[in-house]
Amino acid sequence: MRIKNLILIITTLFSFSAYAQDMAEYTSGWEGILENPKVFNLKVEIENLGKENAKFKISNNKKIIDYPIIAKNNKQLEIPFAENYSFKGMLSKNGKEINGFIKSGILLYHLKLTQSDNNSFLGTWNILMIDELKSLNFNLSVENGEGNKYEAYPIFGDNRFTGTWCDNFQKENNLISFIDFKTGLQFKGKLEKNEIQLSILLGDNLLTEIELKKSITDWEIGGFKNDNRNTSILKLTEMENLISKDSFPNTHSVVISKKGEIIYENYFDGYNANIPHDMKSASKSISSAIVGLAKDKSLFKNVDQSIFDFLPEKYQTYNDSLKTKIDIQSLLTMSSGIDAIDYGINANPKSSATEDNYQRTPDWIEAILKAPMIHKPNTKANYGSANPSLLGVAMDSIVSEPLEFFIDKFLFQKLEISNYIIQTDLRDKPYFGGGMYLTPKDMLKFGELYLNKGKWKSKRIISRKWVQNSFKNYRNLENVTDKNGYGYLWWHNTYNANEKNIKSIEARGNGGQYIFVIPCLQTVVVITSGNYRNGKTQQPEIIFEKHILPYL
Incomplete structure (x- = not known):
């Protein structure tokens, strides 16, 4: 009898293991309910700044991050509070506030932390951009499942959040994981027979857990x-x-x-x-203002300067007789002459420097500079994001502080703007082609x-x-x-x-x-x-x- 029971247990475990391995069984819509409307609205606190027991804390309805601060300079903070996450901030002259950025995914979330009565500095990080969820519905679309392969896309019932850009889909036995490379949120799921237990994390730090069941009705999204x-x-x-x-x-x-x-x-x-x-390309006009601020501060001589005066050595190999005439003004006026024209289905998928093309490469700037010239600079204008992308690299090369702090100090603080987000490029620098949130x-x-x-x-x-x-x-x-x-x-x-x-x-x-x-x-x-x-x-x-x- 004991042998029979042992065989039954082994058979059951093997059957479930084999079942859990095939993602085809999970290719479906899944749904669950988030625990509360403020779960992604995070309180950020810097406690006891300048003392030995200084801490950087993040919490929602529970403690998420409790990271000791070891600061050599209390006026300039750099806090790597979790793997692939960091906060950089600068204390104001009057010591009453800290302006800085949380780097999470491809986004730089600006935070203004204000000094409280107990000498802590407090602020809010809305990782989904919205100040409170209007819907607690959470949906997961599992697609193209076969064996260990799959794709998974979280879709929130509150569609005011602009959505996730998920990638790096992993699976080991009955555990799956993937990441939203836009916000930096990590997702880890445990595959059960009729459900998925999904955790949402900052690195290894739990934000919330959701029990997902297969959807049997259409999802309710938006409509507020x-x-x-x-x-x-x-x-x-x-x-x-x-x-x-x-x-x-x-x-x-x-x-x-x-x-x-x-x-x-x-x-x-x-x-x-x-x-x-999400301003999308409307923030190109803000990029223009940043160039203007740099010019006003004499960080470069004039708009007639070649872009190659600003580019790192690794890109100088593309400095030929025509491309050397690409100057700041030609980039500001979409007149660089680079083949960055997007004509939809007629765009050249191999050589043109359209945003869809160069953002699929490991080095966006190299991909842009490799593109052929179709016009002499400053003669014909064709709209495309490649031009301001080069401007961003140029401005980053001439400012003394991180570019995002230059933008904050000389533009947004002057306009009393603190609730904003900057999208970055693959170098973790502000992307001048678009994507600011104001x-x-x-x-x-x-x-x-x-x-x-x-x-x-x-x-x-x-x-x-x-x-x-x-x-x-x-x-x-x-x-x-x-x-x-x-x-x-x-x-x-x-x-x-x-x-x-x-x-x-x-x-x-x-x-x-x-x-x-x-x-x-x-x-x-x-x-x-x-x-x-x-x-x-x-x-x-x-x-x-x-x-x-x-x-x-």
Whole structure:
């Protein structure tokens, strides 16, 4: 009898082990419930700074990180609090706050830690960008399972989070693991017969656990109503009705200022004033401002300098007779002449330096510089992210501090902006091609800075000359439908309202992220959206021309 029982146990274990090995059995949709709406809103604390028992702490409803600080210099902190995670910060002159960045995944989350009564420095890290989950639904799509191979993609019921970019899918026996290389979140799952026990971690430190069951109904994602009461001076009832009826789908915010005063502010689909929005390529215009700040501080001589004056030695091999003429101005005006033109299905997949191409390589800068020249620099303009990407490398080479601290100190702190995120490249440096996250009201501040010719609250931040040069129309973009004029990473467009032509200078990003600067009306308009794959990226232009301009 004992032998029979032993054989039965061994057979059962072997059967389950064999069952657990085949990911085809798990290729399905899975769903579970998160423990609370604040699980990804993390309290960050620096305790006893300058003392022997100083600590760096992260917690939600429980302690996650408790890391001893060994600081040689309390004014400049560098804290590697977990594997592949770090915090770098600088103490303010008055000793009342610490401005710094948590590096997690490909993102630099800016934190402002403020001194509390008990001498600790406190701040909040919203790792999913949103200030609180509106839905606790958590879904996992397990795809292409076969043997030990699979892919897994977490999808949150609160779709205001911009989503994960998962990779590095591993499996050992009945344990799986993968990583979101955007946010840096780690996922580890234990495969049971009818469920998956999933843990979400910072390195080896547990954030939360979820019990997942196979989905039997469609997932409920998004669909949140607007919680905000619109008390704006300007009434845009027709626009609001069209947004509510889904005639302008995925519109997330509309904010308008005139002569520095906010006259309209409204949020939709559950968005609010505290959520930094992915600006996509609209942050190219911020990249232009960083170049301007460096020029104002005489960190480089002029915009006629060759990009090869700034590039590391390893890239000098690409400095041929034509590419050496690629200068700062040609990069600012999309006129480098590099084949970075994306014509969709007609783009050259092998040699062109489109974002889709170079971001698939281990060295983005090398891939860009390898691309052939199709025009002489400063002759023809073709929109593409390769140009500002090179600018980012150039600026990083000339600033004395980490580039993100230069950006924070000389731009965002001056504009009183602290709730933001910077996307990095493979070198862990700020990516100038796009991907900053700012709140709509902070995007408005940036537009007002340029409307006011480099001043904000009467204080000079960027030189008047740089703003004037930035807003010039150097040449038209040849690879966009409307052949828009283009300045220093700023778009030009003309609208018609009440039988008048109105000129606008714009920051634009994929999905419908717009900052409209209208000098003749002393007005800035910000519209953020989520139209990434439905052909409605330029929807804000319709909203602006038909439903905002006539009322201005």
